[in-house]
Amino acid sequence: MSVQLLDKTRKINKLLHNNNSQKxxxxxxCDVLSEILEANSLVISKKGKVLGVGTHNGTSEITELIADKVGGFI
Incomplete structure (x- = not known):
């Protein structure tokens, strides 16, 4: 189990450190987090704007609360 956790942590760190662009x-x-956590994931700004969406197969979405696209508001 500790090896799996370490692999998952490395995957997240690699994503964060290999960001060549300034954006x-x-x-x-969200895609990496969805894969690691086996759940849907969202990044939401302080104002409620959806900045990123990641979905996981087999997990239902809460469509009543979430806008369909990035840039929408909750």
Missing amino acids: VVFNDI
Whole structure:
């Protein structure tokens, strides 16, 4: 189990450290988190704007609360 946790942590660190552009791509972060956590993930700004969305197969979305696209508000 500790090896799996270490591999998952390394995957997140690799994503964060290999960001060559100055902009953060929240969809990429959400995709990696969704894969690691086996859950849907969102990055939301303080104002409620959806910055990134990641979905996991087999997990239902809460469509009543979440806008369909990045840039929408909750």
